[in-house]
Amino acid sequence: ETGVTQSPTHLIKTRGQQVTLRCSSQSGHNTVSWYQQALGQGPQFIFQYYREEENGRGNFPPRFSGLQFPNYSSELNVNALELDDSALYLCASSPRLAGDEQFFGPGTRLTVL
């Protein structure tokens, strides 16, 4: 059974650019959530996708968008990058929609210069 994988591991962008982060869910999981973890803080919920539809969203602006594909892999897109977007971005999958335990990937470290 393959766990949750994320790519790339690290990424450096400049302010104003756009970035796409990718996540491959654990086999059999149809729900994926994305989190932003700033240094010294806990993960903050960005949004969740269930069967390719957005199922909930945290307090993030519309320039944060996502997609979930039929194979349940997903993408997080961030437009017009700002310095404060520098963080670890975590993807988590779960087998059901309810607030069950989620299986996290190792994260993508994004640095915005």
Add this chain to the structure above:
Amino acid sequence: DQQVKQNSPSLSVQEGRISILNCDYTNSMFDYFLWYKKYPAEGPTFLISISSIKDKNEDGRFTVFLNKSAKHLSLHIVPSQPGDSAVYFCAASAANNDMRFGAGTRLTVKP
């Protein structure tokens, strides 16, 4: 808007002793609570959970206690082992699946 708070950024205990990690929440709609452990360069790993209909859940050395009236939960690790050294996150979710995390407590277990 910090709905889940872990007020102790760090905790140090001796091997074999009890570790108690605390977490407070403000949103009475939360009905499911989880603890995650995180090692450096890895994503958080699920440790133990409790639903709001219970006040205690035990799994081996790990026990989570929930006090709904005080909006407080705690994680007890007995006995603590050096391999337990990690950052521990408390998380809570409501029916809308929006999971909120605390800022984490770094536990160090000394041999």
